[in-house]
Amino acid sequence: MIKKIYITILVASFSLTAMAGNPDRIGQSGASQLMINPWAMSSGLGWAAQSNVRGLEAAFFNMGGLAHARRTELGFSNTNWLVGTDVQINSFGFAQSLGGEGVLALTVMTMDLGEIEVTTYEQPGGGLGTISPQNTNIGLGYAKKFTKTISGGVLVRVHSEAIPNASVQGIAIDAGIQYSETSDKTDKLKKDDIKFGISMKNVGPDASYSGDGVTFKATNPNNDVQQSFLFRTAGFGLPTLINIGASYDFRLDNTKETYDKRLTTALNFTSNSYTRNQLTAGLEFGYKEILKLRGAFAYEDGIFSSDDRTSALTGLVAGFSIELPMSKNNDNKFGVDYSYRASNPFGGCHGIGVRILVD
Numbered sequence: 594m595i596k597k598i599y600i601t602i603l604v605a606s607f608s609l610t611a612m613a614g615n616p617d618r619i620g621q622s623g624a625s626q627l628m629i630n631p632w633a634m635s636s637g638l639g640w641a642a643q644s645n646v647r648g649l650e651a652a653f654f655n656m657g658g659l660a661h662a663r664r665t666e667l668g669f670s671n672t673n674w675l676v677g678t679d680v681q682i683n684s685f686g687f688a689q690s691l692g693g694e695g696v697l698a699l700t701v702m703t704m705d706l707g708e709i710e711v712t713t714y715e716q717p718g719g720g721l722g723t724i725s726p727q728n729t730n731i732g733l734g735y736a737k738k739f740t741k742t743i744s745g746g747v748l749v750r751v752h753s754e755a756i757p758n759a760s761v762q763g764i765a766i767d768a769g770i771q772y773s774e775t776s777d778k779t780d781k782l783k784k785d786d787i788k789f790g791i792s793m794k795n796v797g798p799d800a801s802y803s804g805d806g807v808t809f810k811a812t813n814p815n816n817d818v819q820q821s822f823l824f825r826t827a828g829f830g831l832p833t834l835i836n837i838g839a840s841y842d843f844r845l846d847n848t849k850e851t852y853d854k855r856l857t858t859a860l861n862f863t864s865n866s867y868t869r870n871q872l873t874a875g876l877e878f879g880y881k882e883i884l885k886l887r888g889a890f891a892y893e894d895g896i897f898s899s900d901d902r903t904s905a906l907t908g909l910v911a912g913f914s915i916e917l918p919m920s921k922n923n924d925n926k927f928g929v930d931y932s933y934r935a936s937n938p939f940g941g942c943h944g945i946g947v948r949i950l951v952d
């Protein structure tokens with residue numbers, strides 16, 4: 594079964610990747626910040642994390658994984674996005690189990706784009722002060738285990754972009770399902786885990802800008818009165834995508850009684866509506882679930898050519914996590930995460946985060 598799933602994903606992924614996604618629509622979507630993973634732990638595997646991500650950070654990748662959250666989870670991450678641009682991304686999240694009835698999660702992501710000098714037609718050199726554009730995403734989601742192996746969830750996200758004289762708001766919906774064949778430690782013959790995930794992101798209505806920034810003043814020739822007129826701004830679509838992926842856990846312990854060493858292989862295909870499709874392959878090594886090392890590569894058509902690449906990100910991602918117990922029975926944990934995303938130009942993206950897990 595495992596081989597069939599992997600072969601199916603590989604064949605489908607390479608076939609669809611050959612179509613190069615939708616290159617004719619590149620750059621035509623808006624709210625591109627919805628594509629940025631603000632979390633330091635899961636971003637170290639890229640899109641490959643969507644089939645096996647668990648807990649709070651599943652709110653970005655696959656809502657089915659949120660159903661596996663601890664009783665309470667708190668997380669905060671800061672990302673220095675494309676070092677050299679002075680863009681900072683902060684995210685905060687909270688997940689709470691509802692006692693067998695599912696898991697509720699709230700996530701907030703903000704982008705600090707720094708200060709931009711104001712220029713006008715009359716004063717192209719500036720001198721009029723600065724503005725600070727703001728991007729904010731707020732998500733509220735619910736997930737539940739339908740059976741021992743299948744879980745799913747839905748998240749509604751409000752996205753907002755604003756400068757002092759123009760703004761846009763909209764709604765995006767994420768949904769996902771995960772299947773997990775989890776090993777039973779009492780069964781010595783069953784020591785490997787397989788997980789499968791399908792998720793859909795950023796489904797929502799078109800949005801458009803409004804405000805004083807899209808108006809102009811002119812004299813009405815009929816009555817010689819100066820009036821304000823509104824420009825009709827074109828609406829933009831959201832960067833909708835679909836993920837299909839799988840992961841497989843190899844237990845590396847010498848005996849069947851211990852489960853201290855784990856190597857996870859993960860594969861994911863991403864079908865994008867407004868850019869090229871991607872195939873992401875990743876590895877994660879875990880030691881006693883205290884130390885985790887991870888890395889992945891996201892391939893798309895033209896990724897190795899600076900002339901053909903359509904993104905500053907060059908595909909390589911990596912990271913690590915350390916989880917330390919906060920109680921004698923190891924039920925409560927404190928985690929520190931780091932991730933790196935390579936880019937050209939700029940100096941890559943560095944993310945660091947902390948998590949509190951309470952059972």
